Amino acid sequence: MSSYPLDTEGVWRQVLSPSILSQPVPSRRSGRVPALFLDRDGVVVEEVGYLQRTGDVTLIAEAAAAIVAANWRGVPVVLVTNQAGIGRGYYGWAEFMAVQEKILSELAAAGASVDAVYACPHHPAGIGSFAHADHPARKPNPGMLLRAEEDLALDLRRSWLIGDKAADIEAAKRAGLAGAMHVMTGHGEAERAAAAALATPGFEVRPARSIANAVELPLFAPD
Numbered sequence: 001m002s003s004y005p006l007d008t009e010g011v012w013r014q015v016l017s018p019s020i021l022s023q024p025v026p027s028r029r030s031g032r033v034p035a036l037f038l039d040r041d042g043v044v045v046e047e048v049g050y051l052q053r054t055g056d057v058t059l060i061a062e063a064a065a066a067i068v069a070a071n072w073r074g075v076p077v078v079l080v081t082n083q084a085g086i087g088r089g090y091y092g093w094a095e096f097m098a099v100q101e102k103i104l105s106e107l108a109a110a111g112a113s114v115d116a117v118y119a120c121p122h123h124p125a126g127i128g129s130f131a132h133a134d135h136p137a138r139k140p141n142p143g144m145l146l147r148a149e150e151d152l153a154l155d156l157r158r159s160w161l162i163g164d165k166a167a168d169i170e171a172a173k174r175a176g177l178a179g180a181m182h183v184m185t186g187h188g189e190a191e192r193a194a195a196a197a198l199a200t201p202g203f204e205v206r207p208a209r210s211i212a213n214a215v216e217l218p219l220f221a222p223d
Helices: 018-022 026-030 063-073 093-109 143-152 166-175 188-196 211-216
Strands: 012-015 036-038 077-082 116-120 160-163 179-183 204-208
Touching (some): 063 211, 179 211, 188 204, 204 211
Parallel strands (some): 036 160, 179 204
Antiparallel strands (some): 012 116
């Protein structure tokens, strides 16, 4: 049996702060709380292409500060990341976990904490059990966000996502989030037009320089 937190579909599903469900924040009065969803590579850490070595982990400037701001507001922070490198056989869950521990350690050193992590290894060009033409957890599908909704009792209609790819933004839209912030870090510049085109009257797409602009989202507005 795997020692990793994988669900029955082989998706990494890790709740790091179960106590968040009992936090006495104002938005808990209704029983559900909005979350801040974050893509990982290109948003929280520098994009290097199939990140698999701890020595290649570099936090994006002000990523920790943005997460700290969410922590102070009682807003759950959830990482949702496609991991095609696992699906393609470039590295495994052991390497993923080591990188994750490095990321979380560097965030913790800056006073920031993440409440849950979801990672989908499935890919159309995957090998073995990871081969899947359109897995429901792989962004732009909303599966990872819906898992988080269940695990953390989230209000997706008031939640936001920050991503650097159009696929991130589309996943937020399909999950029924209030909106998404598209950043210029990572693949952001090449994906700007496609991300912006996903905006509708019921789904806002905000352009931004980086995750540093997270504090401009409605999640951080005074009660």
